[in-house]
Amino acid sequence: MFKTSGKSLSLQYKTQLDNSESVHNADFTMHRANCNICMEESKQCHCDPINIEGTNVDAEHDTKANCSFTHAVINMVGMLIGLGQLSTPYTLEQGGWASSFLLIGLGVVCAYSSHLLGKCLEKNPKLRSYVDIGGQAFGAKGRFLAATFIYMEIFMVLVAYTISLHDNLITIFLGTHMRLHLAKLSTAQLLSIGAVLIALPSLWLRDLSSISFLSTCGILMSLVIFVSLAYTAIFGGVQFHHRIPVLHLHNIPLIFGINISSYGGHIVFPNLHKSMKDPSKFTKVSIVSFTIVIAFYTAMGFMGSKMFGPNVDSQVTLSMPRKQIVTKIVLWATVLNPMTKYALGFAPFAIQLEHRLPSSMSKRTKMIIRGSVGSFLLLVILTLALSVPYFEHVLCLTGSLLCVALCLIFPCAFYMKICWGQISKPLLLLNLSIITFGLLLGVVGTISTSKLLVKHFQPAQSA
Known part of the structure; x- marks a missing residue:
């Protein structure tokens, strides 16, 4: 991802808890002061503002909405570029050019x-x-539905990141053998458990500047991955001789789910809008940012599929030449990147959880509760990732079931409801078409991916 660091990142975090990438990227942090995800019926949100370094977030938002056009573009691009950089070559090879x-x-x-x-x-x-x-x-129901899908997306994206961590650790320590007499676990599982346990203390962080530092590390890891892949393409001795097929129509549901998850940054776009000096330029920011990301993903897709052809993995880093130093660098970057995501992904839920705890509780008690709950959820994520180690299927299921709603269906439905009476018939038809398109491919993608997962598990159970 590409995003500024240092003082500008710290200031941005005061209004947005770090505008991180999305799973959907995401990058994950939805609303920086997202303590206002209230679900009480027919009530406006009245959460207590969160103080960061003694500053009221809401006041900061009003007085320091100083994000320029260029900064906003950098942030939005950073939100969007995530797991898609690993999976785009695979989707292009599977679906055809x-x-x-x-x-x-x-x-x-x-x-x-x-x-x-x-x-x-x-x-x-x-x-x-x-x-x-x-x-x-849509009132309380709309709040509840949006919040539910957001938390589910965050959870599933963290699972996908953990699977990525697991797969790349296997490649790094290929040939290594470890044993634990107390449990029948493979070397790969032990390595993954160890990595997640190393990252687990980050869930106990309450200081937002520390979480911001983790996000900066994640951004640097994404940059390392991109530069390493580009270096391999130019200087790595891999020939661009593979022929990309024209079209594999039967793979489109899988391709759709993975592709839509690559553009999943919408849950933090409202926060970016509120951080801008001139919010009227938000549409231009979207156009420029998505143009950059579309070009990046398309270039990555053609480059990876031409380099590795039918042998390209669902994570392109796993297809790189094993003996090269740059490959070891990109593999370690891919492992470290997920380890920086857990605190960011858990932050919105942790803030909401802490807000709902009785005010009579001490800060220490609240920290223990939120840390314990976060640790438990991370262990659940780890268990699920080790049980369903199919990166592309989890990513497709996340896209087809959740991202399609958050990126396509909900925005169109919310807009039509809020602006009803001011929408022209062509625009109304366009929004209805997008909703129908999203529902159709979302349902087909979810069913198709679920069937593939069942097929993978059936042989394992029969064996």
């Missing part, structure tokens, strides 16, 4: 839906988050 039109088309539609979120925010300046928009459109 004609599937690149789906990759590009989804990017265009997601840029349009981000524009709709901006329009909803302009309609009511009091709205601050994705959940607020859902509440404005």
Whole structure:
């Protein structure tokens, strides 16, 4: 990902808890002061503002919404570039070069839906988050539905990151043998458990600047991955001789789910809108940012598929030449990247959990509760990742079941509800078409991926 660090990152974090990438990227942090994900019926959110370094977040938001156009573009690009950089070559090879039109088309539609979120925010300046928009459109049910999908997406993306960590650790320590007499675990499982346990203390962090530092490390790891892949393509001695097939129509549901998850940054777009000096330029920011990301993903897809052909892995880093030093660097970067995501991914839930605890509790007790709950959830994520070690299927299921709703269906539905009566018939037809398209491919992708997962598990159970 590409995003500024240092003082500018620290200031940005005061209003957004670090505008991180999304699983959906995401990058993960939804609303920086997302303590306002309230689910009480028919009530506006009245969460206590979170103080960062003695500063009121809401006041900071009003007085220091100083994100320039360029900074906003950098942040949005950073939110969008995540696991998609690993999976795009695989999707292009599986779908054929004609599937690149789906990759590009989804990017265009997601840029349009981000524009709709901006329009909803302009309609009511009091709205601050994705959940607020859902509440404005459909009341308490809209808030609850949006919050539920957001937390589910965060959870599933963390599972996908953990699977990525597991797969790359196996490659790094290929040939290594470890044993634990107390449990029948493989070497790969022991390595993954060890890595997650190393990252576990980060869930006990309450200081937001520390979490911001972890995000900066994650950004650097993403940069290392990109530079290493580019270096391998140019100087690594890998020939671009593989022929990309035209189209594999039967793989489109799988391709759709993975591709839509690559553009999953919408849950933090409202926060970016609120951080801008001139929010009226948000649509231009979306256009420029998605153009950059679409070009990046398309280039990565063609480069990876031409380099490795049918042998390209669902994570392109696993297809790189094993003996080269640059490969070891990119593998370690891919392992370290997920380890920086856990605290960021858990932050919105932790803030909400702490807000709901009785005010009579001491800070120490609250820290123990939130840390214990976070540790338990991380162990659940680890267990699920080791039980379902199919990166592409988990990513596709996340995209088809969750990202399609958060990136396509909900923004269009919220916009039509909030701005009903001011929408022209062509625009209404466009939004309805996007919702129908999203529902159709989402259902087909979810069913198709579920069947593939069942097929993978059946041989294992029969054996």
